[in-house]
Amino acid sequence: xxxxxxxxxxxxRVIGTLAAGAAGGVIAESQLAQSQTPPAPPxxxxxxxxxxxxxxxxGQLDDYYVFFSSGQTGEVRIYGLPSMRELMRIPVFNRDSxxxxxxxxxxxxxxxxxxxxxxxxxxxxxxxxxxxxDLHHPHPSFxxxxxxxxxxxxxxxxxxxxxxxRLDVMRCDRIIQLPNQxxxxxxxxxxxxxxxxxxxxxxxxxxxxxTGAVLDEPKKYAAMxxxxxxxxxxxxxxxxxxxxxxxxxxxxxxxxxxxxxYNSEEGVALPEMMAKDQDWVVIFNLPRIEEAVRxxxxxxxxxxxxxxxxxxxxxxxxxxxxxxxxxxNTAPDGIHAVANGKLSPTVTVFDVRLFDDLFNDKIxxxxxxxxxxxxxxxxxxxxxxxxxxxxxxxxxxxxxxKWNIDLARRAYKGEKVDPIIQKIDVHYQPGHNHSxxxxxxxxxxxxLISLNKFSKDRFLNVGxxxxxxxxxxDISGDRMVLVHDGPxxxxxxxxxxxxxxxxxxxxxxxxxxxxxxxxVARAKKDGVTLESDSKVxxxxxxxxxxxxxxxxxxxxxxxxxxxxxxxTVHVTNIDDVExxxxxxxxxxxxxxxxxxxxxxxxxxxxxxxxxxxxxYCTWFCHAMHMxxxxxxxxxPAKAAAPK
Ligand code: CUK
Ligand code: CUA
Numbered sequence: 001x002x003x004x005x006x007x008x009x010x011x012x013r014v015i016g017t018l019a020a021g022a023a024g025g026v027i028a029e030s031q032l033a034q035s036q037t038p039p040a041p042p043x044x045x046x047x048x049x050x051x052x053x054x055x056x057x058x059g060q061l062d063d064y065y066v067f068f069s070s071g072q073t074g075e076v077r078i079y080g081l082p083s084m085r086e087l088m089r090i091p092v093f094n095r096d097s098x099x100x101x102x103x104x105x106x107x108x109x110x111x112x113x114x115x116x117x118x119x120x121x122x123x124x125x126x127x128x129x130x131x132x133x134d135l136h137h138p139h140p141s142f143x144x145x146x147x148x149x150x151x152x153x154x155x156x157x158x159x160x161x162x163x164x165x166r167l168d169v170m171r172c173d174r175i176i177q178l179p180n181q182x183x184x185x186x187x188x189x190x191x192x193x194x195x196x197x198x199x200x201x202x203x204x205x206x207x208x209x210x211t212g213a214v215l216d217e218p219k220k221y222a223a224m225x226x227x228x229x230x231x232x233x234x235x236x237x238x239x240x241x242x243x244x245x246x247x248x249x250x251x252x253x254x255x256x257x258x259x260x261x262y263n264s265e266e267g268v269a270l271p272e273m274m275a276k277d278q279d280w281v282v283i284f285n286l287p288r289i290e291e292a293v294r295x296x297x298x299x300x301x302x303x304x305x306x307x308x309x310x311x312x313x314x315x316x317x318x319x320x321x322x323x324x325x326x327x328x329n330t331a332p333d334g335i336h337a338v339a340n341g342k343l344s345p346t347v348t349v350f351d352v353r354l355f356d357d358l359f360n361d362k363i364x365x366x367x368x369x370x371x372x373x374x375x376x377x378x379x380x381x382x383x384x385x386x387x388x389x390x391x392x393x394x395x396x397x398x399x400x401x402k403w404n405i406d407l408a409r410r411a412y413k414g415e416k417v418d419p420i421i422q423k424i425d426v427h428y429q430p431g432h433n434h435s436x437x438x439x440x441x442x443x444x445x446x447x448l449i450s451l452n453k454f455s456k457d458r459f460l461n462v463g464x465x466x467x468x469x470x471x472x473x474d475i476s477g478d479r480m481v482l483v484h485d486g487p488x489x490x491x492x493x494x495x496x497x498x499x500x501x502x503x504x505x506x507x508x509x510x511x512x513x514x515x516x517x518x519x520v521a522r523a524k525k526d527g528v529t530l531e532s533d534s535k536v537x538x539x540x541x542x543x544x545x546x547x548x549x550x551x552x553x554x555x556x557x558x559x560x561x562x563x564x565x566x567x568t569v570h571v572t573n574i575d576d577v578e579x580x581x582x583x584x585x586x587x588x589x590x591x592x593x594x595x596x597x598x599x600x601x602x603x604x605x606x607x608x609x610x611x612x613x614x615x616y617c618t619w620f621c622h623a624m625h626m627x628x629x630x631x632x633x634x635x636p637a638k639a640a641a642p643k
Contacts, residue, residue, distance in 0.1 A: 053474060054484045056083040064436055065498045066449065067138040067152055068470070071491030074133030076154060076165060081436070081447060081497055084472055084486040092163045092172045093133020093156045098583075098618075100593030102129060105568070105602045106516055107172075114161055114175025116302075134158035136493040137187040140167070140502075141195040141230060145252050145334075145441035147502040151230065153198045155187035162187065162200055164233055168506055171515065174233040179302035181224035181238070182206040186247035186328065189230065191440070192254040197236065197286075198228040199257045201245035205266060208240065209301060218268045225259060225284060225309065237293050238301075239309035241282055241316065242266070247327050247381075251352045252334035252441060257284045258350070260325040260339050261318075274343070279325060280318040281339045281348070282309070285359050289315050317358050319365040321348045327381035327432070331390065332443035336370075336405055340379040340392060346372045347379050347392055349408060371408035373419045375401045383435040385475055386443030389421065393430035393450060399423045400433060400450050400473065402480055424480045426471050428454040432494040435475065439496065448473040448480065451492050459487050468492060507578045509598040516600040519570050530572040530600055536560070543607075545569045549582040549595060549617065552624035559630075563610045563637040570602040571595045575621075583618025586632055592618060610636040 056062055062080030065087075070077055074094030078087045091101035101107045112120075112128040120128055134157040141151040152165040160183055163175045178184060181202030190196035205221035207214035214220050225239040225248075243261040250257045259282045263273040289307055292298060292315060298305040309316040322344030330337045330352075339348045349371035357363045378395030385391070392401045401423050408419035429452055436447040455469035467487035474481040509515075511531065523530045526537045526544055534547040534555025543565045547555035549572065561567050571584045573595040584601070585592040588609075595601045617628035 054082040054084065054472060056080065056085075061500070063500060064447070065500060065503055066434075066495050067140070067498065068488065068492045068495045069135045069138050069154065070489070071136060071493050072132070072134050072158070073490055074135050074156070076135065076138055076152065077488070077492070078170070079486075079495075081449075082472060082484075084470070084484050088170060090165055090170055090172065092154060092165065092175075093130065093135055093159070093161065095131060097592060098594060100601065100603065101172075102131075103591070103603060104593045105518065105604055109518065110172060110175055114163070114177055116177045116179055118179075119177065130159045130161075132158055133161070136185065138494060138496055139187060139189050139198075139439075140496060140498060142189060142191045142440070143194040145191050146437075147440060147498050148194070149503045151195070152496075153187060153189055153195075153230065155184040155200060157183045157185050157203070160184055160202075162198060162228055162233075164230070167503055169509065169513070169515070170505055173515065176228065176233050176235070178202070178224075178226050178228075178235065179304055180208050180210075180306060181226060182210070184226075186245060186259060188247075188249045188257075188328075190250050190254060190257075191330075192252050195230045196254070197250075197257075198230045199248045199250060199259075200226040200228060201248050201259050202226065203244050203246065205244060205263075208306075218266060221266070222310075224306070225257075225282070227257075227286075227289075235304050237289060237298070238304050238306045239284060239289060239315060240306055242310050242318070243279065243282075245282070246325065249328045249330040249337060251330060251337070251355075253352075255286055256352060256355050257286065258282065258328055258337060258339075259284070260321075260328045262324040262326075262342075274323065277323050278320045279323055280320050281325065281328070281350070283317045283319065283355055283358070284309070285315055285317075285355075288359070314359075317355075317365055319350070319358075319368060321369075322346055326379075329382040329384070330439070331384050331405065332386045332438065332441050333384075333388070333405075334441065338382045338390065338392075340381055342378060342380060342395075345377055345379065346374050347382060347390075348372050349405065349412075371405070371412040371419075373403055373408040373411060375403060375420065376423065380430070381432045383433045383438045383448055384443050385435055385438070385445030385448075387445050389445075391433055391435065391448055391475065391480075393426075393433045394423075395429050395431065395453075397423075398426055398428045398430065398452075400426055400430060400448070400480065402475075422479055424473065424482060426450045426452050426473075426482070427458050427469055427485070428452055428456055432492075434495045434497055436497045437499055442499070444499070446474075446476045447497065448475045449495055449497065451495060453491070455485075455487060458485055465490075470495070507597075508576060509596060511598055513599075516602075519600045519602045522568075522602075523570065530570065531574055541565055543567045546572075548572050548574045549584070549628075550574050551580060551582070551622035552617070552628040554584075554615070554617070554628065554630050557630045558633060560633040560635065561607045562635050563607060565607045566604065567607050567632075568602055568604040570600055572600040573597055580621055581619040582621050582628070584615060585618045586615045587613050589613055589632075591615075594619065607632070607634045610634045 064081040066079040068077040076090040095102035182204040185203035186201035202224040244263040248259040326342040327340040354368040376394040470486040472484035
């Protein structure tokens, strides 16, 4: 079973020997030689899995998009699979120097609107924008059980936000901050009939509302489960629950969502949270909740219908599972859902077809459990191949365990069968894993990515802060084969692998795109046609500068403003050529933005320092790109005129 394991300890011993030798001040030649011998491949001989399967030759394209989260970096990263090349980054909850995300008017509006009114005063000094985000879970929208290529939804654990990314232009178009809850951790979407709902788990328990009236009385705190309408990005409803919510998933019938929950003890310190040896999975009955909203069986708090889903409510059921479960993963068969044990070496398998009986009180909560295989230490997340097999990350064992759902069900009934098919070492401490199309009914069982939290010795040493290690595993055969190590900067928690046929982005912006509709409206008011005019409109102390960009020239080679003016520069890229992006940067003025083909971007700043300031194009666009520049002339204000 564990035939893959011995490689790792032997390699550790080599490193241990070297360290001991160095400490003694003597390194024997044999030890040096040993250090230069490449370690044995951790998954055994190459013949099992030809490395060329991951190679995408020059000029050829990958088969899949992978949407990686980036944790505390706050952005989304797009990779190609199987090459594992990083293709693009989508800034969301972060500031981005290249695109001007967080600086341009277009992005600032989205970021500012994504802050609840009650938090706006606290951010006033920073222009009403959060500077950080903690993005864990990127999940594309569904229609009829599979990806439809419309949107990608992502959470921000740190500032309790959810963002939507348009997949046609790969840009964030909406952010909302959720009231009445503290963090958004688990995020998944409705799979059927469509998205529909975006389900968001509030992790920490706080007073609701959190106004200071209740402080150190944890028994009065609550966590919230929220459903956002993915089309409008408005909150549909919230359900108040017992315990802390961790991860969530939904079924393939559009009837149920289910969340793992830790800290049923409702403590506020670690020993309290781990006191009991059981926590639970909360099941949400979506039709009943919708009915409650229609009938008015809710309390409105901060403008949101809040339904009581605590123990005894008709809207939820609490199924006891071993202590502190983490990942919640629905299988592509539409039948099974797995809660991952974390502190327990088991995963708990539910048959979602039994949930109707559970809500009609025909069976007990634990009767919905159909298997609970013992897999190894620290099971966190599970992925599927669509052929009845599951792949569970074992954080403490640094392994991925492949097991069979049907065998696990039979073993649970007492049959003498072992559901475990294979364990493979990963490097090291895996969190999420994800299989190709594995969260849809189109799971194709080709690839698995293990997102490992530690890389330690797998890459050149880059100092005390190490990259994560996203490892690619070929799961197309009977046995898993590790084929690629991929370093990544902090810190992908989750990734979604989408077949390229599901996504069809534009290469050039449409001039009527809503993303720059405000700029178009401003221009119209000023009698300016963005696509052809380059001019300066003065409106008291406000100056609106409009210019085109067309390789290698800006529409204005200079413009003049006065010290103290509030200046808004609009740049419209009139080049109608794929990949011909321009940038606009003003030297020493903290201004930089990207303007892709046929886009308009704008930025507003105060011209508070007189002098000559060059602006230049930052995106290499033409042989004369260096010459693509102009001057902003800032004349001193009258008060500062010479005496
Ligand atoms: S969580 Cu990080 S490893 Cu936020 Cu999905 Cu499990
Ligand atoms: Cu335009 Cu470089």
